[in-house]
Amino acid sequence: MKYIDEYRDPELARKLLDEIRRKATRHWTVMEICGGQTHSIIRNGIDQLLPECIELVHGPGCPVCVTPLESIERALAIAGREEVIFTSFGDMLRVPGNSRDLLMVRSEGGDVRILFSPLEALQIARDNPSKEVVFFAVGFETTAPANAMAVWQANREGIENFSVLVSQVMVPPAMRAILSSPGNRVQGFLAAGHVCAVMGYQEYEPVAREFQVPIVPTGFEPVDLLAGILKTVELLEEGRAEVVNRYGRVVSREGNRVAQEIINQVFEVTDRQWRGIGLIAGSGLGLREAFARYDAEKKFNVAHIRAEESSLCMSGSVLQGMLKPGGCPAFARECTPEHPLGATMVSSEGACAAYYNYHLK
Amino acid sequence: MTITPLCPAPIMQHETVQMAHGAGGRLSQALMQRIFMPHLHNTFLDLLDDQAKLDLPPGRIAFTTDTYVVSPMFFPGGNIGELAINGTVNDLAVGGAKPLYLSAGFVLEEGLPLSELELIVKSMAEAARQAGVMIVTGDTKVVGKGQCDRIFINTSGIGIIREGVNLSCRNLKPGDSIILSGTVGDHGMAIMTSREGLSFQSRITSDCAALNSMIGAILDVAPTSIHAMRDPTRGGVAATLNELASSSSMGIAINEITIPVKPEVRGACELLGIDPLHVANEGKLVVAVAAEEAEKVLRTMHSSEHGRGAVIIGSVVNDHPGMVVMLTAFGSRRIIDLPLGEQLPRIC
Numbered sequence: 001m002k003y004i005d006e007y008r009d010p011e012l013a014r015k016l017l018d019e020i021r022r023k024a025t026r027h028w029t030v031m032e033i034c035g036g037q038t039h040s041i042i043r044n045g046i047d048q049l050l051p052e053c054i055e056l057v058h059g060p061g062c063p064v065c066v067t068p069l070e071s072i073e074r075a076l077a078i079a080g081r082e083e084v085i086f087t088s089f090g091d092m093l094r095v096p097g098n099s100r101d102l103l104m105v106r107s108e109g110g111d112v113r114i115l116f117s118p119l120e121a122l123q124i125a126r127d128n129p130s131k132e133v134v135f136f137a138v139g140f141e142t143t144a145p146a147n148a149m150a151v152w153q154a155n156r157e158g159i160e161n162f163s164v165l166v167s168q169v170m171v172p173p174a175m176r177a178i179l180s181s182p183g184n185r186v187q188g189f190l191a192a193g194h195v196c197a198v199m200g201y202q203e204y205e206p207v208a209r210e211f212q213v214p215i216v217p218t219g220f221e222p223v224d225l226l227a228g229i230l231k232t233v234e235l236l237e238e239g240r241a242e243v244v245n246r247y248g249r250v251v252s253r254e255g256n257r258v259a260q261e262i263i264n265q266v267f268e269v270t271d272r273q274w275r276g277i278g279l280i281a282g283s284g285l286g287l288r289e290a291f292a293r294y295d296a297e298k299k300f301n302v303a304h305i306r307a308e309e310s311s312l313c314m315s316g317s318v319l320q321g322m323l324k325p326g327g328c329p330a331f332a333r334e335c336t337p338e339h340p341l342g343a344t345m346v347s348s349e350g351a352c353a354a355y356y357n358y359h360l361k
Numbered sequence: 362m363t364i365t366p367l368c369p370a371p372i373m374q375h376e377t378v379q380m381a382h383g384a385g386g387r388l389s390q391a392l393m394q395r396i397f398m399p400h401l402h403n404t405f406l407d408l409l410d411d412q413a414k415l416d417l418p419p420g421r422i423a424f425t426t427d428t429y430v431v432s433p434m435f436f437p438g439g440n441i442g443e444l445a446i447n448g449t450v451n452d453l454a455v456g457g458a459k460p461l462y463l464s465a466g467f468v469l470e471e472g473l474p475l476s477e478l479e480l481i482v483k484s485m486a487e488a489a490r491q492a493g494v495m496i497v498t499g500d501t502k503v504v505g506k507g508q509c510d511r512i513f514i515n516t517s518g519i520g521i522i523r524e525g526v527n528l529s530c531r532n533l534k535p536g537d538s539i540i541l542s543g544t545v546g547d548h549g550m551a552i553m554t555s556r557e558g559l560s561f562q563s564r565i566t567s568d569c570a571a572l573n574s575m576i577g578a579i580l581d582v583a584p585t586s587i588h589a590m591r592d593p594t595r596g597g598v599a600a601t602l603n604e605l606a607s608s609s610s611m612g613i614a615i616n617e618i619t620i621p622v623k624p625e626v627r628g629a630c631e632l633l634g635i636d637p638l639h640v641a642n643e644g645k646l647v648v649a650v651a652a653e654e655a656e657k658v659l660r661t662m663h664s665s666e667h668g669r670g671a672v673i674i675g676s677v678v679n680d681h682p683g684m685v686v687m688l689t690a691f692g693s694r695r696i697i698d699l700p701l702g703e704q705l706p707r708i709c
Contacts (some may be wrong), residue, residue: 001627001631002626004631010690010691010692013691014691031369042695043689043695044689044690044691044693045689045691045692045694045695045696046691046693048693048694049691049692049693083686094701153528224693260383267420287602323509338701357696357698358695358696359695359696360681360686360694360696
């Protein structure tokens with residue numbers, strides 16, 4: 001398959017691994033930001049193939065994982081309402097709140113639908129004028145443009161029975177939070193390719209300078225990941241705290257200006273809770289005042305709903321790279337994909353689920 | 362002035378299923394005569410008794426049942442009717458039985474177009490004919506609008522198990538070869554991509570097929586060295602291999618590069634973030650066979666219409682009992698676990 005097979009070429013992968021072995025002279029800890037990268041690394045066993053001195057730690061870049069418990073509880077409250085058609089990307093449906101998930105709401109008669117694009121939700125709103133259609137707008141900078149587009153379009157057409165429950169987060173503030181943490185072990189980053197496709201990589205240059213870490217925008221296929229790891233190791237060995245792009249077929253320094261423009265029109269930077277991590281200042285996106293009538297939290301008056309995390313769950317440490325999933329006492333015991341305590345066990349991109357599903361114990 | 366006394370007679374020629382079609386009266390009879398009997402009639406059904414009276418050949422009897430609720434009921438490569446025949450035929454055949462007789466129970470939603478029902482019944486008759494089985498008894502119920510999704514079909518089946526054949530998931534032996542009869546994920550992806558809401562189109566068609574003739578052929582050549590067979594339906598090849606491993610308390614090691622996936626199925630799986638090993642098949646077979654007989658079984662499968670793409674994908678091992686482990690194309694190893702519930706597409 002074009003654009004996939006060439007990046008899964010075992011021969012090319014072996015060459016890159018040899019090169020990494022040759023270049024690495026000491027122990028380095030590298031974090032892959034994105035859950036999609038974590039999934040691919042574990043699924044393809046890349047961690048098993050790397051020399052022992054290269055340690056990969058798994059970052060917070062899984063939107064399902066970091067969506068705070070209270071957003072889930074708010075989604076459940078809205079989805080259970082009779083007049084609501086609640087729409088979401090598929091993997092949010094299984095994320096547990098305190099005791100229920102969206103699949104359970106659906107089984108109780110709630111109209112909960114899986115969509116592939118927020119613009120489909122807008123179409124459902126046009127087709128069902130007597131219903132309130134809500135889209136669960138979660139994700140990083142990758143989902144923000146399409147989610148913003150849906151709101152912008154609703155506003156342009158004057159569609160009033162549409163709203164979004166927003167839990168948008170951004171990568172650079174999370175990287176700063178990880179690097180500022182006293183327990184930080186991360187020495188270099190693989191930046192998330194898809195996020196960089198939207199935002200470009202120039203916004204990582206100040207982070208690299210300020211914290212003296214190399215940052216390498218990287219793709220998701222095995223060869224992409226190994227090329228990203230190799231470049232990070234080279235930069236670390238040479239002591240260069242720079243941003244070097246290794247996902248050139250998708251990512252440019254400036255990113256996608258049109259996508260950035262629509263994000264800026266509809267959203268503004270806000271503080272945001274991250275599940276397992278807590279509040280990170282300036283790390284989220286919320287609707288601008290001009291679009292406030294599309295805010296489902298306001299429309300359905302659910303902003304007061306708060307929720308507490310399981311005290312057993314250590315996903316916060318996992319998401320910050322301080323703990324490997326297997327190091328959590330609840331891993332594969334109290335916490336499994338069937339009974340997840342935290343979201344890192346729910347999403348297929350969550351580090352705990354990836355370890356549980358693919359990793360040889 | 363003449364008055365013509367007109368007593369309005371009830372409408373008998375409906376275009377859609379009515380509640381009265383299931384009430385046991387005239388409309389029920391009309392449904393039998395118009396839709397079911399013309400296609401399904403045989404010496405057993407023609408008697409219109411409440412039961413079929415069967416003379417079975419000697420041997421152990423295999424008995425199975427399954428209910429079919431697939432939506433959409435017509436999908437690329439098949440429909441719910443032929444699925445209901447082939448699925449039950451396959452469930453008998455993988456136990457080493459020659460499938461003989463089937464029952465068919467229908468739950469119809471009020472308003473279902475009779476023309477669509479007829480297409481389904483017709484393809485059931487055709488599938489039964491191809492598989493060499495007879496539908497010998499049946500039942501029809503009608504439920505109100507919204508009480509079922511257009512049509513549900515239950516089929517049960519009986520077959521006679523061949524002398525000397527003893528197939529069970531518990532019979533796996535270390536060193537057995539694991540054979541897969543062809544590409545994975547065709548049925549599940551045909552269904553998923555034909556549902557509403559997906560904004561891409563595909564040419565993927567279901568692999569829905571009866572496997573009893575191929576299974577008969579491989580049991581002819583290796584009656585005792587085939588240890589277990591399964592058709593990897595829901596949960597895909599991953600679920601089937603896990604069942605084999607855990608029932609036998611043996612490990613199964615498979616090799617990623619040997620697993621056949623059609624490019625279009627792979628493409629759709631990539632887009633949706635779904636593992637083809639977790640996707641349902643309806644015309645595929647997994648065989649555990651003693652290694653020394655594996656080539657012979659493979660050759661026999663290759664000469665069958667539904668086994669042309671058969672390959673050895675791995676073997677039974679003493680390591681990691683109860684677990685399925687895959688050697689990746691890169692030389693690393695990972696666990697192949699059971700899929701968790703419904704397949705949910707990823708966010709990004």
